[in-house]
Amino acid sequence: xxxxYCTDTWLPQVNGVTVVxxxxxxxxxxxxxxxxxxxxxxxxxxxLSQTGVAVGGSSRVVVHSVPSVAAPRYPxxxxxxxxxxxxNAIVRNFAPDIVHCATEFxxxxxxxxxxxxxxxxxxxxxxxDFGRYAQLYGFGRAxxxxxxxxxxxHRAAARTxxxxxxxxxxxxxxxxxxxxxxxxxxxxxxxxPDRRSADLRARLGLQGAFTFLYVGRLAREKSVHxxxxxxxxxxxxxxxxxxxxxxxxxxxxxxxxxxxxxAGTVFLGNLDRDRELPALYATADAFAFAxxxxxxxxxxxxxxxxxxxxxxxxxGGVAEHLRDDVNGLAFPAGDIGALASAMHTMATTxxxxxxxxxxxxxxxxxxxxxxxxxxxxxxYRDVCAQAREPRRLAAGLRLDKA
Numbered sequence: 131x132x133x134x135y136c137t138d139t140w141l142p143q144v145n146g147v148t149v150v151x152x153x154x155x156x157x158x159x160x161x162x163x164x165x166x167x168x169x170x171x172x173x174x175x176x177x178l179s180q181t182g183v184a185v186g187g188s189s190r191v192v193v194h195s196v197p198s199v200a201a202p203r204y205p206x207x208x209x210x211x212x213x214x215x216x217x218n219a220i221v222r223n224f225a226p227d228i229v230h231c232a233t234e235f236x237x238x239x240x241x242x243x244x245x246x247x248x249x250x251x252x253x254x255x256x257x258x259d260f261g262r263y264a265q266l267y268g269f270g271r272a273x274x275x276x277x278x279x280x281x282x283x284h285r286a287a288a289r290t291x292x293x294x295x296x297x298x299x300x301x302x303x304x305x306x307x308x309x310x311x312x313x314x315x316x317x318x319x320x321x322x323p324d325r326r327s328a329d330l331r332a333r334l335g336l337q338g339a340f341t342f343l344y345v346g347r348l349a350r351e352k353s354v355h356x357x358x359x360x361x362x363x364x365x366x367x368x369x370x371x372x373x374x375x376x377x378x379x380x381x382x383x384x385x386x387x388x389x390x391x392x393a394g395t396v397f398l399g400n401l402d403r404d405r406e407l408p409a410l411y412a413t414a415d416a417f418a419f420a421x422x423x424x425x426x427x428x429x430x431x432x433x434x435x436x437x438x439x440x441x442x443x444x445x446g447g448v449a450e451h452l453r454d455d456v457n458g459l460a461f462p463a464g465d466i467g468a469l470a471s472a473m474h475t476m477a478t479t480x481x482x483x484x485x486x487x488x489x490x491x492x493x494x495x496x497x498x499x500x501x502x503x504x505x506x507x508x509x510y511r512d513v514c515a516q517a518r519e520p521r522r523l524a525a526g527l528r529l530d531k532a
Contacts, residue, residue, distance in 0.1 A: 132164045133510065134226040136217070136241025138233040140169035140193065143206055144403060145347065146428045147257045150293075150313050151232045155191055157503030158510070165191050166224050168217060168237055170198035170208035194220050196237060206380070210236040218244040226250060227514050233257075234283050242286065251517035253510070254284050255313075256292040256301055257425055281306055288513045291506075293426035294447035312506060314450075315499035316431040320404065323437030323491060325412035334376065334396055336413070340477040341374040343414035343438065345407065345429045346421070348381035353464065355383075355390060356420035360469035362392040367474060370394035375418070378410060411436035415483060416476050422463045424448050434458075435494035439486030441472045451497075457489035 135155060139147050155165050172195075196216065198208035217237065221229065221244040229245035231238035232255045245252045281304030284290045290306055292298055293313040301309050331337060342361065346352050354377070361375045370393040377387070378398045388397060401407045411417075417433035419442040424430075426447040430440050434451070440458035442448050454460040459476060461468040476482060 131162065131511070131514070132224065132226040133158055134221065134224055134229045134241070135165065135167045136229060136231045136233075136237045137167065137169050138210055138235050138237045139207070140167065142172060143208070144400065146426060147232065147255075149403070149428060150255075150257070153315070153317070153499060154230075154503070154506060157499065158507060159191065161503065161507045163507075163510075166220070166226070167191055167193045168220055168241060169193055169195060170210040170237070171195035172198075172208060173200075212236055212240055214240050214243065217241055218247065221245060221248055221250065228253065228510050230255070231283075231287070234280050239283065242283065251288045251513050252286070253289045253291065253513055254287040256280075256284060256290055256297055277304060280304065288517065289509065291509075294450050296446045296449065297425040310509060312509070313502060314426065314497055315502040316428070316435045316494050316497050318435055318495065318498045320408050321411055321432045321435040321494075322408070323412055323487075325408045325436065327409045327413050330409055330413045334374075336374050336376075339372055339374040339394070340416075341376060341414045342416050342418045342473060343376050343378070343411065343433070344418055345378045345411070345433070346419075348377070348379050348384045348387055350383060351421065351423045353420035353422065354387055356464060356466055356469060357418045358387060358390050358392070358395065359466045360418070360473060361395065363466065363470035364473045364477070365392050365394055368477070373477065376410070376414060378407065408436065411438060414438060416441060416473075417458075418442075418469070418473065419448070420464070420469065421448075422446065427451070431494055431497060434490035437487045437491055439476065439483055439490050441469065441476060451493055453489065453493070456486070457493045458486055
């Protein structure tokens, strides 16, 4: 069986979409699928989006790169040129049994068009609430148009995969009916509490300080400024010498956030997901997260798997895993004072971190990837079988008439 992924974001760009897509590709290959990927071309030839690059261990996948340009104010993101005839040729030559459009724009949309021309079934992913993003970035009037566009694309798919019941409900409101909640997984072999490192704490100057961690894009939709302002309030109460906030990630808001950060904040930039990030998660004491736009909140699950209690807003996909006073502490969206109070409680209440850490590990332990990948394999085969059925019926009708 052959599957073709069409995505507007791929390695080396690291975000929730690329992590889930890359994990899906590797999982399908391990289950006997031949998988190719169409993705944007990244600027350096040594980056991992060129033809024939390795994807995870010894597995290899052919990545067909499409010319792209850097996104304004966010050069790590690439905007791919439409390239319809190139994508159409890739679809025709590869002849997949199924096409998975992992994103809704450029490559994803053209991939759907090419698959339809070839009579190949298409499935899609819904990872991002672009209508909400449009509002956050001051394009409120465009939000409704974006939602209509996204809804139309997913309605044209045989099945849409999305990682939370909240995201499924959002699609239902857009009249998308064939939706499967899938992708709520975390890599339990990589993100583990035993990755905790005293050496790393010493190198980062954490020593005996209670350390909060944020991991993710430094972008407006992530509300990192809420975490920084709450940490400032906390240090004013307890002093910055006994507290640290470590921020891992980069993005268009980085300079602004660095200026906003109080004493005791450590910025690390982007870290290697396999070699550096697991130890950082496990070496911190708690995870602080203020985003309300997550369809999943993968970093929340990674933090929990690493033994970190999570302080977050129970919104979107995060709400499906965060349990107040069980695996973390909840606070209302955008409430800086409430977040500061929750951080204060976490840092000063004897035994609380240990109890909530145990709850976090238990939550993440139920969300390993292998079962999710088995479900994806089965879903693909089901979609392919359903696509073949009308052709068998049509062939039978033609024989009856002969």
